[in-house]
Amino acid sequence: MADAEFPQCRIVTERLLKPETVEKILNKLAVIPGIRRIVINGPSIPQKVPYGPARGLDNPHSGKATIRVGETDVDLKVQVGTFLLELETRDIVSQVEEACKEVFTNFSFSIKEGKFMRSTPTQVDYAKYGPNANEIMLGLVDPKNKTGPTLLQGNR
Amino acid sequence: MAYTPQYGPGQSVVAENRRKQMNPNVKLEKMRNVTDEDIVLILGHRAPGQAYPTAHPPLAEQGEPDCPIRKIVTPTDGAKAGDRVRYIQFADSVYNAPSQPYQRTYTEAYRYRGIDPGTLSGRQIVECRERDLEKISADLINTNLFDPATIGIRGATVHGHSLRLAEDGMMFDMLQRCVLEGGTVKYVKDQIGTPLDKKVDVGKPMDAAWLKANTTMFHSLVGTSYRSDAEYIEYIKRIHSLRTKYGFMPVE
Numbered sequence: 220m221a222d223a224e225f226p227q228c229r230i231v232t233e234r235l236l237k238p239e240t241v242e243k244i245l246n247k248l249a250v251i252p253g254i255r256r257i258v259i260n261g262p263s264i265p266q267k268v269p270y271g272p273a274r275g276l277d278n279p280h281s282g283k284a285t286i287r288v289g290e291t292d293v294d295l296k297v298q299v300g301t302f303l304l305e306l307e308t309r310d311i312v313s314q315v316e317e318a319c320k321e322v323f324t325n326f327s328f329s330i331k332e333g334k335f336m337r338s339t340p341t342q343v344d345y346a347k348y349g350p351n352a353n354e355i356m357l358g359l360v361d362p363k364n365k366t367g368p369t370l371l372q373g374n375r
Numbered sequence: 376m377a378y379t380p381q382y383g384p385g386q387s388v389v390a391e392n393r394r395k396q397m398n399p400n401v402k403l404e405k406m407r408n409v410t411d412e413d414i415v416l417i418l419g420h421r422a423p424g425q426a427y428p429t430a431h432p433p434l435a436e437q438g439e440p441d442c443p444i445r446k447i448v449t450p451t452d453g454a455k456a457g458d459r460v461r462y463i464q465f466a467d468s469v470y471n472a473p474s475q476p477y478q479r480t481y482t483e484a485y486r487y488r489g490i491d492p493g494t495l496s497g498r499q500i501v502e503c504r505e506r507d508l509e510k511i512s513a514d515l516i517n518t519n520l521f522d523p524a525t526i527g528i529r530g531a532t533v534h535g536h537s538l539r540l541a542e543d544g545m546m547f548d549m550l551q552r553c554v555l556e557g558g559t560v561k562y563v564k565d566q567i568g569t570p571l572d573k574k575v576d577v578g579k580p581m582d583a584a585w586l587k588a589n590t591t592m593f594h595s596l597v598g599t600s601y602r603s604d605a606e607y608i609e610y611i612k613r614i615h616s617l618r619t620k621y622g623f624m625p626v627e
Contacts, residue, residue, distance in 0.1 A: 232539075233539065234539055234540055234541060234542045235538065235539050235540070235541045235542070235547055236541075236542060237541070237542050237543075240542065262534065262535070262538060262547055262549065263549065264549050265549060268531075268532065268550060268567075268568045269532060270531045270532050271530060271531025271532060271567045271568065272530075272531070272567050272569075273531070273567045273568040273569045276568065276569065276570075278549075278550055278551075278568070279551070279570075280549070280550070280551040281551060281554065282551070298541070298547060300538075300539055325542070326542070
């Protein structure tokens with residue numbers, strides 16, 4: 220079971236973000252010490268056209284970009300509109316909010332404390348990771364997805 | 376006394392816009408000039424300049440049976456020529472798009488002949504004979520029924536009407552059929568997502584004030600709230616009450 224004691228927060232922006240803005244905010248968040256995990260959420264952008272007569276054709280899309288967070292490349296597969304953060308202590312929320320204010324200047328955003336990530340394994344998690352799942356993986360990536368989470372180099 | 380249709384209840388600007396769109400005596404405002412060739416490209420049913428493929432011989436050659444209904448109803452140009460039935464489908468953002476699925480179906484049913492509209496929650500499709508479709512599509516795209524940013528022409532994979540807009544004001548489209556370039560919206564794929572050889576310019580996105588003044592959708596956060604229209608509320612309450620009581624005793 221994931222440790223439910225860590226505080227979590229959710230950032231929701233008024234607009235769905237461009238990859239450049241996502242890169243900007245993630246780089247601001249990456250240097251804040253004490254963020255354990257970040258999940259980025261939004262509507263999916265498929266590699267290929269999924270339905271209809273054009274099914275199977277390549278799907279060029281400006282939202283499907285590779286951004287650089289710290290020293291690591293991150294492939295975006297969604298158009299980001301929500302960030303879930305797991306923090307070590309609650310006092311970091313104000314720093315996160317400050318970072319958001321610097322980046323989200325043209326539209327509003329909301330930041331909310333609560334519990335947003337899964338803490339118990341689902342059936343699909345169980346099928347993928349077995350009974351001794353690494354708790355940090357739960358709720359972080361879609362268990363059916365072949366690619367895992369991106370690890371950012373720690374800053375302490 | 377002759378019956379004058381009212382088209383719909385309400386005192387708000389949204390209600391007024393709905394009536395204006397439905398009423399065939401009100402001329403739709405021409406806002407942009409997308410050429411016929413460009414419309415054919417976006418539709419993706421035939422190549423521009425190609426002859427219309429047919430589903431049956433022209434009615435004049437076919438030898439029609441002696442039928443009183445056929446004498447009353449004049450066939451449309453497309454039906455006369457035996458064109459195939461083809462479609463155009465729209466997805467309208469909830470953020471003050473100028474039209475929306477139910478509204479589109481009412482509008483088209485009042486204004487055009489020989490069509491088969493299909494209404495869904497997030498998209499609306501209209502089917503008709505190919506050459507009629509191109510004429511109707513030109514109306515639907517070139518007039519105040521359309522906004523390049525908040526309305527998408529999407530044959531398949533329509534998801535996006537209820538999502539937040541992107542930073543540049545465009546509605547989410549997982550196939551990104553249109554892009555905002557230099558202030559105007561350009562279609563880079565046809566309605567089903569096949570890349571186009573040339574970009575089709577459909578004009579500038581309308582500004583937020585125009586959208587708010589011309590939308591046919593209620594939205595309590597970015598537009599006119601439904602609750603602010605007392606007449607609409609009264610109407611819906613009446614319909615609700617009549618429908619609830621109907622099975623018991625359909626009298627007021």
